[in-house]
Amino acid sequence: MSSNFTDIVILAGGFGERLWPASRPDFPKQFLSLQNGQSFLQSAVLRSLAVKPSGKILILTRRDILEEMTSQCEKMKTFVSEADWKKICSDLIIVAEPCARHTAAPLLLASKYLNNSDPDKVHNILVLASDHIITPVERFTEDCKKAAEASEKGNFVCFAIKPTEPSTGYGYIKMGESMKEIQNLSEDVYKIEQFKEKPDLKTAESYLSSGKYCWNSGMFGFTADFFENEMALYEPAIASDFSVFNKTNLPEIKLLNGIKYVKEWPAMEKAYENVKSIAVDNAIAERTEKAVVVKSTFGWDDVGSWDAFEKLFDKNENTVQIEAKDNFVYSDIPVALCGVEGLSVVIKNGKALVMKKGTSGFMREVVKQVKENF
Template sequence: MANLQPVLLSGGSGTRLWPLSREAYPKQFLPLAGDDTMVQATWRRVATLADRAPIVVANEDHRFLVAEQLRQVDAPVPAIILEPVGRNTAPAIAAAALQAMAKGEDPLLLVLPSDHVVRDVAGFQHAVRDAMPAAEQGALVTFGIIPDAPETGFGYIQADAGEGLRKVLRFVEKPDADTAQAYLQEGGYYWNSGMFLFRASRFLEELAQFRPDIVAAVRAAHAGARHDGDFIRLDKDAFASSPSDSIDYAVMEKTSHAMVLPVDIGWNDVGSWSALWDVADRDGEGNAYHGDVIAVDTRNSYAYAQRLVALVGVDDIVVVETDDAVLVARKDRVQDVKLVVAQLKKEQRSQAVLHREVHRPWGSYDSVDNGARHQVKRIKVKPGAALSLQMHHHRAEHWIVVCGTAKVTRGEETLLLSENESTYIPLGVKHRLENPGKVPLELIEVQSGSYLGEDDIVRFEDVYGRSE
């Protein structure tokens, strides 16, 4: 559909599915409901509907993750709008609308959070097609999920009587259990999915009517944006001046042009570990597992394991094991994991933000051992990628190639190292690591020195724009 512009919202703070999700690696980048990550699955869901590359609105810190994960599923090169600060969905969608209209077009925007599960892809695509005529005529369409339980974790939309697409009567905040039960019995109430369809210009018109301050700030941020390859870096000062507001509060609850299409498409926002249990395949005892899990006399539980995890004689619990943290919680208390993350942030502990394996645009590094004056990392460099030309004031490094070929710049020397070969980088010497081959490069790095922090890096040249 030439007139349909997919917009993928890729924000997120990485708190609700901790410890698997982190601030630097939120849930949209994880394969939680299949082989694809959630952002990859979101693109595949719309790929056959539109002949346009997606517009992605993302946190600046996630820019290379978004680009790489979409490249892995052969998505056309996206326009990635980078938010210098988080300002909620209304400014994010306004930036996407301005980008969609930058070349004089006015497409329909299909706005999708990139961290939701939709089991019935065909049903979703059919709903989009059904909603397009109304959106073409100026309606602001949202998709309401037909509820199957008195869910208190979602907002609700009350719709006018009738069938199919109909007028929105009101949006309702997350209700208590009794109110949610009343909504279910009364009918005409639907879960707010956060998915929208409208013409770009119509959204901006309605936003300008109710929140002209947001439109003014985002217009200035987009006009002053810097283009860095596929990345569109919004002007920081202008975007930061925008009020933070959701599309629901800023537009949908106020406009007289909101319509809702009720759908039953196997939707879940995977907002907690219990929600992931809801959408997972379960055994005869109601248990769902990911990884190497042994369960004995266990019922209605969920376990995510990166190593062997054994459950014995437990019911209704969640166990999530990662390289550097373990979560054990009652299934009805998993929403409180955000309190754990808050405490980690208060104590400035790295587990709130980073995994042990840290992803970089060139690959990743995994800190496998450390002590007072040493640290051991497993480093992976993608084919054709290169780290910055850099030096360290406080540490020296030994590199041992495990597989692949390493091109090493060390001072004035250039070395080629193959499997089982090594080199030494003295303290204070300029150096660079590159992978000139066509297969991933893996090496072990042993750091030694008085200070081993990641901020002991002076960059001289960097293809990713990080040089000083």
């Protein structure tokens, strides 16, 4: 078996809070356009294609955004190669979950779907987020080969990002011994000694200076069989809820905007009725004895705030600034700024956000109060 991922799973839920008002529940962050005109979601699909999986590209999403999801995938026809478009048409399938159940359940759903679709094949799965920025793609695909080889050998693989600042917004991974001698893997693959929750600033500074800690990117690699076995070991109740997939027919695949999707599947409805909502990090990553990490060489950002989003743009559009500096504007309409500095101004969907840069931590409270008062 060649060392590459056979299948890709893209997690694409989200409720559009951190980049309000441009993102919203029916149009979350992954649908926002970047400066090149492509959305986060489309960029994630392009990354998936670059890995060249021989099997499926599954997008796990919410039912109420299914139409926009298919529409964005269909629009990729205008800028991908003929071969990539053929791959999208044949092997990309959007799976619309009955309800949100964090990340462990949808990943088990994806594993069950792939194993049921082709039970004689080893499904080596790469899990991606739909709203990250990763560059350059060439380094990403090279790191994926290292990760695929590690997951092939029965590991739960994470991708570690070298920290560029003492961030308090990310979880951290403490790297242990190299896997080169243990399993003859790449020298960039290490055992995970410990997962660390989002730290305070002093702790984050100590992590950065030690050189032993990296950010946890939220991307993973594992085989479907491995994941099912680990779920049975660490989350037997979830495994029991999903045992309904062991004897079930495959779902009907339908088309919307020319893109394949699965929505009605009795086994999925049954499994999701009472299944526990838990992150895969808590369910498996932090508990398995087989967690390893690839020390990644690509640039990564989860773009979790307007401060981070600004970095993706080299100019402001629809903007006049007079005796104003260090301001970021993302707007559908012309905006004039006079005598101010250090502001982020977002005017989208008939709503406006004006905030001092560096105050993105208030966004959840902003969204809460807007919902309550307007």
